[in-house]
Amino acid sequence: MKISFVIFDQFTDLDLFLPWDLLNRVRVVGKHPDWQVDILGTESSHLSISGLRVPTSGLIDEVEDADAVLFTSGKGVHPVLHDQEYQKRLKLNPNKQLIGSICSGALLLAALGLLKNQRATTYPTSRKLLAKYQVEVVNEPFVNNGNIATAAGCLACQDLSAWIIRSLLDESMVQTVLNSIKPVGLKAKTL
Amino acid sequence: MKISFVIFDQFTDLDLFLPWDLLNRVRVVGKHPDWQVDILGTESSHLSISGLRVPTSGLIDEVEDADAVLFTSGKGVHPVLHDQEYQKRLKLNPNKQLIGSICSGALLLAALGLLKNQRATTYPTSRKLLAKYQVEVVNEPFVNNGNIATAAGCLACQDLSAWIIRSLLDESMVQTVLNSIKPVGLKAKTL
Numbered sequence: 001m002k003i004s005f006v007i008f009d010q011f012t013d014l015d016l017f018l019p020w021d022l023l024n025r026v027r028v029v030g031k032h033p034d035w036q037v038d039i040l041g042t043e044s045s046h047l048s049i050s051g052l053r054v055p056t057s058g059l060i061d062e063v064e065d066a067d068a069v070l071f072t073s074g075k076g077v078h079p080v081l082h083d084q085e086y087q088k089r090l091k092l093n094p095n096k097q098l099i100g101s102i103c104s105g106a107l108l109l110a111a112l113g114l115l116k117n118q119r120a121t122t123y124p125t126s127r128k129l130l131a132k133y134q135v136e137v138v139n140e141p142f143v144n145n146g147n148i149a150t151a152a153g154c155l156a157c158q159d160l161s162a163w164i165i166r167s168l169l170d171e172s173m174v175q176t177v178l179n180s181i182k183p184v185g186l187k188a189k190t191l
Numbered sequence: 192m193k194i195s196f197v198i199f200d201q202f203t204d205l206d207l208f209l210p211w212d213l214l215n216r217v218r219v220v221g222k223h224p225d226w227q228v229d230i231l232g233t234e235s236s237h238l239s240i241s242g243l244r245v246p247t248s249g250l251i252d253e254v255e256d257a258d259a260v261l262f263t264s265g266k267g268v269h270p271v272l273h274d275q276e277y278q279k280r281l282k283l284n285p286n287k288q289l290i291g292s293i294c295s296g297a298l299l300l301a302a303l304g305l306l307k308n309q310r311a312t313t314y315p316t317s318r319k320l321l322a323k324y325q326v327e328v329v330n331e332p333f334v335n336n337g338n339i340a341t342a343a344g345c346l347a348c349q350d351l352s353a354w355i356i357r358s359l360l361d362e363s364m365v366q367t368v369l370n371s372i373k374p375v376g377l378k379a380k381t382l
Binding site for chain 1: 203204205208209211212213215219228230240241242243244245246312313314315329330331332333342343344345346347350371372373374375376377
């Protein structure tokens with residue numbers, strides 16, 4: 001299985017790194033050696049909003065090879081919303097791939113036409129803009145329609161990651177992964 | 192203010208990246224331009240347990256200049272537990288600095304003699320080893336003794352980050368930062 005994240009300059013750190021860590025745990029903790037997680041972009045590295053330079057492992061053109069594609073968030077999503085050349089490179093197939101977004105990454109899904117007349121969620125500061133794409137914007141942490149899902153609020157990346165793992169593997173692996181990051185000594189659900 | 196993370200090869204991604212994101216939000220969201228967060232190591236970059244190469248901004252010798260120093264976790268902590276040269280470079284001053292650890296990072300604090308006869312927490316798989324350093328190991332997400340704190344279970348990095356921000360700034364900034372990562376539409380405490 002191959003999961004690909006799409007990042008850009010000025011991406012929100014945690015919206016990449018929380019699901020990145022969780023999804024890699026399928027291989028690291030869950031012992032699935034053929035479970036691969038990639039970070040794709042338009043450059044060999046991208047700079048996060050906190051100032052961390054993160055290497056990419058491939059170009060965005062590779063999204064077509066992934067079983068699941070996740071779009072991260074941040075200020076850097078705005079320039080690509082009107083970049084037709086960029087969007088043409090994203091050869092997605094929602095009939096065969098799981099496609100998800102976190103926070104303002106939903107804007108790119110909308111620009112690609114993937115959320116039209118659908119319910120979806122995004123970070124509060126992006127709600128008005130998302131609604132302009134004929135999207136029914138709701139105030140929920142996670143919204144799933146078939147092979148497409150949107151999550152909002154960094155910690156909701158737990159829901160997004162759980163959806164990917166449940167869809168491609170099973171609920172047992174979801175619990176293995178989510179339990180491994182819980183605060184020690186707490187029994188309550190962390191989300 | 193300057194906060195420094197100490198990493199090494201085979202560090203646990205989320206134990207760096209969750210507090211890294213939260214603490215940077217003091218500058219990015221909280222508008223404190225003089226709030227600096229660094230990542231220190233022994234090389235110009237270190238490889239995470241998930242396989243991400245993360246650049247460092249300085250060497251571990253620089254910990255003495257920080258207001259707060261946070262030790263991350265992972266398999267890579269074990270080689271330095273017996274490395275006297277490495278430990279000599281960590282010129283820490285618990286009378287002037289806040290010093291914290293997440294998960295197995297507590298082992299390094301213990302090796303440095305900072306947890307002797309104190310209560311502390313660590314990831315379950317490190318409990319036995321931590322207890323060998325004359326530490327009273329408890330099953331709690333966060334333990335604070337004066338200027339030293341230990342957190343365990345990745346999501347407890349929220350407690351650790353809150354402690355740093357509360358100690359160096361105030362509770363209002365803690366809430367600003369923690370609220371900015373909550374899942375949208377949820378009112379419950381996320382930790």
